[in-house]
Each structure stands twice: as C-alpha cells, then as structure tokens.
Amino acid sequence: MNRVYFVGAGPGDPELLTLRGASLLQSCQAVFTFAPLDETFAGLIAKRPVFDPYDFDFDELLAHIETLLDAGNVVFLQPGDLTFFSPFQALIEALGDKAEVVPGVGTANAAAALLKRTLNLSGVCTRTILVSSRVLAEIPGAPALEDLAQPGATLLIYMNHYPLEELVGRLRRGYGRNEPIALAHRIGLPGQRLFVGCLDDILERTADCTLFDKRGRADLTLIIVGQALTATPDHSWWDQRRLRVRRHRC
Ligand SMILES: C[S@@+](CC[C@H](N)C(=O)[O-])C[C@H]1O[C@@H](n2cnc3c(N)ncnc32)[C@H](O)[C@@H]1O
Incomplete structure (x- = not known):
C-alpha cells in the first residue's frame, strides 16, 4: 500500500x-x-x-x-x-x-544546539515549558504568559504574536525580575541570527534588524527565556552523578 x-x-x-x-x-x-x-x-x-x-x-x-x-x-x-x-x-x-x-x-533541539545549552539545567531550572503566546491568547481561561513566566521555569515561546516590547513587559511582570532571553531566528536557514541577552537589553540588541513584522509576529523565531540560558553549571554535580552511576554498576 x-x-x-x-x-x-x-x-x-x-x-x-x-x-x-x-x-x-x-x-x-x-x-x-x-x-x-x-x-x-x-x-x-x-x-x-x-x-x-x-x-x-x-x-x-x-x-x-x-x-x-x-x-x-x-x-x-x-x-x-x-x-x-x-x-x-x-x-x-x-x-x-x-x-x-x-x-x-524539532526547533527546540536545534535552538538548544545553537545556544550550546541544555534547557533544564539541574539545580537551576525545575521545568521547561513549551508554549505559543498566540495559542494561549486564543483560548479563554488559559493561563496568561505572565503566569507561566516564573523563576525556575525555562520558557520556549513558539509563534510569538506580541511586539517584542510588549513581550518583554509581560515576561518581566511574570518573572518579577530581569531574566536571560535568547531569540533564535531562522535556525538552519539563510539569514540565521541568534540574539542572547536579558529582558533589560534585548530591545537594544535587536534594534538594527527586522525580526518582527508590523503586527509584532516573528514567524521563524523561537524565543527562549530563563536562567538555564546563562547559569554556571555546578561541577560537583558531575562527581556526585558519577559516584551514583558507579555504585549502580557494582
Ligand atoms: C507551527 S510551529 C512549528 C513547530 C515545529 N513543529 C517544531 O517541531 O519545532 C512554528 C513555530 O516554530 C518556530 N520555528 C519553526 N521553524 C523555525 C526556524 N527555522 N527557526 C526558528 N524558529 C522556528 C517558530 O516559533 C514558529 O513560529
């Protein structure tokens, strides 16, 4: 068949x-x-x-x-x-x-590879949430983006439909503080760009380019927010894990 x-x-x-x-x-x-x-x-x-x-x-x-x-x-x-x-x-x-x-x-995998970051860094991030701002806004009673943007969460935002300034404002209200953010635009395509900064400076970092159309949409951009982007991994974790693995093998 x-x-x-x-x-x-x-x-x-x-x-x-x-x-x-x-x-x-x-x-x-x-x-x-x-x-x-x-x-x-x-x-x-x-x-x-x-x-x-x-x-x-x-x-x-x-x-x-x-x-x-x-x-x-x-x-x-x-x-x-x-x-x-x-x-x-x-x-x-x-x-x-x-x-x-x-x-x-998936785009999430390709973005993590581009960033060279695991998006649920142990001890820093307890959850990774994949979400579309547009889909959230379409469904009455769904949590607002601000409700999901909480310390300890890495957000992967697909199909963003907010102008960047508004998005940054919503994320700031949610996290309640400045937070690392990355915009991965046209991953694996001609014109690929990666912007890494924080909520306080991402507008400035992206000022010279047209990531967003007039309605604020950035069709081929994945937005990643959270401490997992920049936190320094705890090296002692490796040795603890190694001990556990070896004990298990004996
Ligand atoms: C309809 S969703 C499709 C997601 C897809 N099924 C996946 O596995 O990633 C479209 C959204 O995925 C993201 N996306 C898809 N391709 C992308 C690319 N090459 N670079 C950056 N983001 C991309 C953008 O956020 C876009 O708005």
Missing part, C-alpha cells in the same frame, strides 16, 4: 534531515510543503511535483492525496517535527493507516 509520510524536516537545513526522511523524499511520487522548506530541500526534492497544502481546502486536499497515492508514496515535509504545534494532525487522523510519521529535529 502506498503511504503518506509526514516527515519531520528539522528547522530547514537539509543536513539535519534524518536518513530515513532523505530516503523517503528521494523515492516518493510527490511532495507537500511550503516556504522556506520548498527552497532549502529543492536538491532532494529534485523534479518531483511540489504542492502547497494550503492551496487546498481539507476535502480537496484529501482527494488530491488519494489521486497521488495511486502512483506512489507522498511526503509531507513538516517544519521541525510532529511533536509540537504540527498543523497536520487532522490530516493524519483522516488518512488513518495510510499515514506514517517520521520524526525529525
């Missing part, structure tokens, strides 16, 4: 695609994806037809996929990975057994 593979593309750099994802992409019949992945993956997609899923309404999309499946496998290249904020869940449900998911490098 031909299948529809929902392949985690990673942040955009084809070097971060899994080997399985690359092999499926190179053997499929047609590809669904959108900018900028259609450009960065052009080499692997080669001459296969590329469709933008947002050109179809839901029923049209299903019908189009069924036609393509008669000729071979179909690949949906999805940004990052299915795990967080995938737009394709309803489609996967509708396709049932015909759908298969291939994991990829």
Whole structure:
C-alpha cells in the first residue's frame, strides 16, 4: 500500500534531515510543503511535483492525496517535527493507516544546539515549558504568559504574536525580575541570527534588524527565556552523578 509520510524536516537545513526522511523524499511520487522548506530541500526534492497544502481546502486536499497515492508514496515535509504545534494532525487522523510519521529535529533541539545549552539545567531550572503566546491568547481561561513566566521555569515561546516590547513587559511582570532571553531566528536557514541577552537589553540588541513584522509576529523565531540560558553549571554535580552511576554498576 502506498503511504503518506509526514516527515519531520528539522528547522530547514537539509543536513539535519534524518536518513530515513532523505530516503523517503528521494523515492516518493510527490511532495507537500511550503516556504522556506520548498527552497532549502529543492536538491532532494529534485523534479518531483511540489504542492502547497494550503492551496487546498481539507476535502480537496484529501482527494488530491488519494489521486497521488495511486502512483506512489507522498511526503509531507513538516517544519521541525510532529511533536509540537504540527498543523497536520487532522490530516493524519483522516488518512488513518495510510499515514506514517517520521520524526525529525524539532526547533527546540536545534535552538538548544545553537545556544550550546541544555534547557533544564539541574539545580537551576525545575521545568521547561513549551508554549505559543498566540495559542494561549486564543483560548479563554488559559493561563496568561505572565503566569507561566516564573523563576525556575525555562520558557520556549513558539509563534510569538506580541511586539517584542510588549513581550518583554509581560515576561518581566511574570518573572518579577530581569531574566536571560535568547531569540533564535531562522535556525538552519539563510539569514540565521541568534540574539542572547536579558529582558533589560534585548530591545537594544535587536534594534538594527527586522525580526518582527508590523503586527509584532516573528514567524521563524523561537524565543527562549530563563536562567538555564546563562547559569554556571555546578561541577560537583558531575562527581556526585558519577559516584551514583558507579555504585549502580557494582
Ligand atoms: C507551527 S510551529 C512549528 C513547530 C515545529 N513543529 C517544531 O517541531 O519545532 C512554528 C513555530 O516554530 C518556530 N520555528 C519553526 N521553524 C523555525 C526556524 N527555522 N527557526 C526558528 N524558529 C522556528 C517558530 O516559533 C514558529 O513560529
């Protein structure tokens, strides 16, 4: 049976695609994806037809996929990975057994690698919260961003929809203090930029660039906030852990 593979593309750099994802992409019949992945993956997609899923309404999309499946496998290249904020869940449900998911490098993983930081540093951060400011604001009764921005929490903010100045104000109210913040823009894509600072100086650090559109949206920016970004790891922790591991092995 031909299948529809929902392949985690990673942040955009084809070097971060899994080997399985690359092999499926190179053997499929047609590809669904959108900018900028259609450009960065052009080499692997080669001459296969590329469709933008947002050109179809839901029923049209299903019908189009069924036609393509008669000729071979179909690949949906999805940004990052299915795990967080995938737009394709309803489609996967509708396709049932015909759908298969291939994991990829999530944007959170790629951002942590760029920063060279683990985002839940032991002794500093007790929780890491992945959140979209836009989704939070859409749901009545959901906690406000300020409620989640608490000391000891690392926040990963996807799909920010606040102008940076407003976002910084909300985070300051939540954390109740100055806090480290990083903006990872277009990770793995042409124009990649990484800004690391604190709530007090991030506006100044980003003053010379256009990360945000007129409504404040920064579509390809992941925002990371919290002490885990800059805290000095406690080296004694390594020796304690080593002792525990060795004791366990004996
Ligand atoms: C619909 S969500 C998709 C998340 C994706 N499923 C993942 O695994 O990371 C889109 C958001 O992910 C983040 N994002 C996706 N690709 C990115 C990239 N290359 N660089 C920075 N942020 C990115 C941005 O916050 C963007 O608003």
